[in-house]
Amino acid sequence: MSSFVRNQWYVAAYGSEIGRGLFARTILGEPLVFYRTAAGEVAALADRCVHRRFPLSESPSRLADDKIICGYHGFTYDRTGTCVSVPGQTRVPRTARVPAYPVVEQDSFVWVWIGDAGLADPALIPRAPWLADPRYTTVSGLEPLRARYLLLVDNLMDLSHETYLHGGYIGTPEVAETPITTEVDEDRGIIYVSRHMDDAACPSFYAKSTGIDGRITRWQDIEYHPPCLYLLHSRIAPVGVLPHEDGTDPDGFHVEVVYAITPETEHSTHDFWAVARDFALEDQGVSDFLAESNRTVVLQDVAALDVLEEVIQREPEGYQELSVNIDTGGLAARRILSRMAGTPVKVAR
Ligand code: FES
Ligand SMILES: [Fe+2]
DSSP states (O other), X not given: OOOOOOSEEEEEEEGGGOSSSOEEXXXXXXXXXXXXXXXXXXXXXXXSOTTTOOOTTSTTOEEETTEEEOTTTOOEEOTTSBEEEOTTOSOOOTTOBOOBOOEEEETTEEEEEESXXXXXXXXXXXXOXXXXXXXXXXXXXXEEEOSOHHHHHHHHHOGGGHHHHTBTTTBOHHHHHSOOEEEEETTTTEEEEEEEEEEEOOOHHHHHHHOXXXXXXXXXXXXXXTTTEEEEEEEEEETTOOOOTTSOOTTSEEEEEXXXXXXXXXXXXXXXXXXXXXXXXXXXXXXXXXXXXXXXHHHHHHHHHHHHHHHHHHSOTTOOOOOOGXXXXXXXXXXXXXXXXXXXXXXXX
16 A cells, blocks of 8 residues: 555755756656746656656657657657647647646756645745845755655654764754654644753754854754655743844844655655755855765665665565654644555555
8 A cells, every 4th residue: 555645745856956958756656747838947757658658758758849859759748748749640639749747947946746636725835935045045956766755754753863863964963852843733734752851962963063162052943844845943042042022033043944845656665855054144154064974864764764764675565664753843744644545654564
């Protein structure tokens, strides 16, 4: 039974990945081909020719006048997926078309709707406005994960693992020691997990980027919009420095960490990550440091989750996990995802 949640928007790519060439990416098991039209809009079609299923993204398939010409026998498709020309005859069969997918470009991401195209409402796309806001500087990346998406959801909903898996980068003892609070907005299907540390060691990730050299007040406020978008609002300040009563926070350092969790197949995931900051905006050294450190942290997670995926695939059915307080957010996420999928989503076999 698939654990995919269909009829949802997913991040397919960064806008910067898609240009005037043919770009292939599999999402929820569906092979797609993307390109940018001459007018600058992103189009997405099923990546299989209706004739003999040659991938439309595969050379020598090519783009001409915003249409894809299949590289095998030349069936030609417009951006709606309609076949407008076939070789050797003037009449194009009425059924000659491939599915076109609704696409929206927003907050530096290309979002694609997987499911019934008639239900695609752009207003449902959750926002990550920092990524395209000039008041922030953003570094970002995309790592292939050879593990099911539920393992990445689990990983991100509980940050106490920072202390162990990411010690020396973003983890300090206080992260694992400090209890979390979890809230679920049942109507909107959003999960919030917060951990506020009043007096914590400053990990190198933040010491080097902010210049703070003493202990810090460190807040981590997670906001997960299942299935795809995960936001971590991170606030760092010298110990005791709090936001002003009017809500402004000129002495705090703010980092918005964004993940897009897009299933590729049942056992692999596109792990998009971005780190937006509201300080040292022009400092390329800080950008390089945050990009390198965050990628290292993401790859530590990827390595651990790749191992877990192999373990799960080898284990007998019915393995029972043991959950504790730190898992409250992850369990809430599984519950909401199950509701959205219309079937229980399970990590174990
Ligand atoms: S497979 Fe595409 S034209 Fe034949
Ligand atoms: Fe992690």
